[in-house]
Amino acid sequence: MDIQKENSMLWQKQMTAEHMEELANVGKTGKKVAYTFVPGNLTELIRAFDMLPLYPEINALQSAMKKQSGDFIRDAEDMGFPEDVCSYVKCDVGMMLEGNIGPGGTKLPDPDILLLSYTGCFVFMKWFENLKHLYPNAEIAMLHIPYQEAGELEPGAVQYVIEQLKTEVIPKFEKVSGKKLDMDKLAGMLDLSAKAEDLLMDVFDSAEHRPSPIDAYFGGVYYIGPIFTAFRGSEACVKYYEDLMSEVQYRIDNKMGPITPDGELTDQKYRLVVEGPPNWTHFRNFWSIFSENKAVFVGSTYTRVAGDYDYGFRHSSADPLKRLAEYCLGCYTNRNLPQRIELLQRFIEKYEADGLLINSIKSCNSFSAGQLVMMRDLEDRLGIPVGFIETDLVDPRYYSYSNIKNRLDSFFQMLEQRQALGMGKGVIV
Numbered sequence: 150m151d152i153q154k155e156n157s158m159l160w161q162k163q164m165t166a167e168h169m170e171e172l173a174n175v176g177k178t179g180k181k182v183a184y185t186f187v188p189g190n191l192t193e194l195i196r197a198f199d200m201l202p203l204y205p206e207i208n209a210l211q212s213a214m215k216k217q218s219g220d221f222i223r224d225a226e227d228m229g230f231p232e233d234v235c236s237y238v239k240c241d242v243g244m245m246l247e248g249n250i251g252p253g254g255t256k257l258p259d260p261d262i263l264l265l266s267y268t269g270c271f272v273f274m275k276w277f278e279n280l281k282h283l284y285p286n287a288e289i290a291m292l293h294i295p296y297q298e299a300g301e302l303e304p305g306a307v308q309y310v311i312e313q314l315k316t317e318v319i320p321k322f323e324k325v326s327g328k329k330l331d332m333d334k335l336a337g338m339l340d341l342s343a344k345a346e347d348l349l350m351d352v353f354d355s356a357e358h359r360p361s362p363i364d365a366y367f368g369g370v371y372y373i374g375p376i377f378t379a380f381r382g383s384e385a386c387v388k389y390y391e392d393l394m395s396e397v398q399y400r401i402d403n404k405m406g407p408i409t410p411d412g413e414l415t416d417q418k419y420r421l422v423v424e425g426p427p428n429w430t431h432f433r434n435f436w437s438i439f440s441e442n443k444a445v446f447v448g449s450t451y452t453r454v455a456g457d458y459d460y461g462f463r464h465s466s467a468d469p470l471k472r473l474a475e476y477c478l479g480c481y482t483n484r485n486l487p488q489r490i491e492l493l494q495r496f497i498e499k500y501e502a503d504g505l506l507i508n509s510i511k512s513c514n515s516f517s518a519g520q521l522v523m524m525r526d527l528e529d530r531l532g533i534p535v536g537f538i539e540t541d542l543v544d545p546r547y548y549s550y551s552n553i554k555n556r557l558d559s560f561f562q563m564l565e566q567r568q569a570l571g572m573g574k575g576v577i578v
């Protein structure tokens with residue numbers, strides 16, 4: 150089968166451009182805009198009201214990839230935001246202070262509603278509290294998602310979220326959009342979501358192959374783009390994952406690895422699992438440290454940040470509000486430490502990883518809290534070598550190439566020795 154390998158990438162680019170154009174034209178079309186967060190998001194519900202979702206975290210990470218975040222963060226700090234506040238927040242506020250020109254170069258519309266879906270990170274509350282001061286005309290809808298303290302979906306918690314959808318979120322969206330919720334439309338979108346979710350899991354599970362046809366971290370962050378942002382629940386999103394899976398299947402059939410900054414990585418010396426988000430300010434440089442060392446990521450918890458499909462959850466037209474509630478409750482940032490450890494263990498075993506890397510993010514407590522415990526636990530349980538590095542999401546001041554490189558050189562040496570000896574374990578901190 151001869152396929153055009155870059156189809157999915159081009160399609161994602163086109164989808165994003167069209168979405169940005171729609172956002173730029175709301176003055177003419179009258180479409181309403183909802184700002185909301187990525188983890189456990191309610192994209193289908195927003196789209197069911199013909200509204201446009203916008204995610205401040207995505208603006209922040211894209212600004213970082215375009216080397217704009219440093220200035221935005223300084224602007225926010227000049228306004229009084231302390232150094233230790235989440236750098237996504239400061240980047241977003243700084244961008245707004247500079248005219249809200251998005252990373253695509255067009256002015257982003259003000260929000261008509263701020264949908265605060267609080268999933269596991271207290272910063273979300275303070276972030277939108279600040280945005281409410283900056284956009285005083287925006288409606289605000291609060292959706293409190295209880296943390297999975299007991300390590301499971303509790304029926305009372307699901308019901309609690311459903312009640313909030315019915316009494317807080319949906320009425321506010323009906324008010325802002327001027328439309329009643331069309332439950333049939335929502336249900337149809339949720340079935341499309343499930344199709345895309347099945348395909349995404351096929352893509353991630355392809356990492357069981359050797360060589361792995363994907364990089365589940367650096368490539369994975371592109372793969373989750375459509376499903377975790379504005380496009381879940383659309384035909385366009387399903388098409389993206391169909392194209393992507395065809396490309397992955399082509400690489401499996403031809404025993405090819407993923408494309409990295411150093412070319413195709415077919416000769417894969419180390420298979421790694423990673424906990425924590427990537428650094429966005431030096432994304433390619435960071436990726437290169439691994440591809441130069443012939444290391445490929447076969448599993449990543451960050452690619453479950455908005456929703457977790459590994460244990461069988463799928464959106465569905467059967468009982469739509471219950472599915473939306475379960476999705477919000479199940480996202481990674483809402484899971485407790487034993488659940489996170491279990492997911493990492495699952496990846497390490499399923500994808501037969503040689504090592505685990507923790508990328509601790511300076512300004513993200515939601516990910517970083519407990520990572521040392523997770524690291525020790527997995528090292529004890531599985532005897533797997535663990536590397537530990539520190540970077541930041543979008544603050545370029547916290548990316549030190551030499552420090553990271555030194556630590557990773559030691560990590561790779563340890564992996565090499567272990568491979569030479571057949572086994573061994575160790576922790577680098």
Ligand code: SF4
Pocket residue numbers: 235236237238270271272273482512513514515516542
């Ligand atoms: S602290 Fe982490 S999870 Fe919370 S908003 Fe910032 S980046 Fe997101």
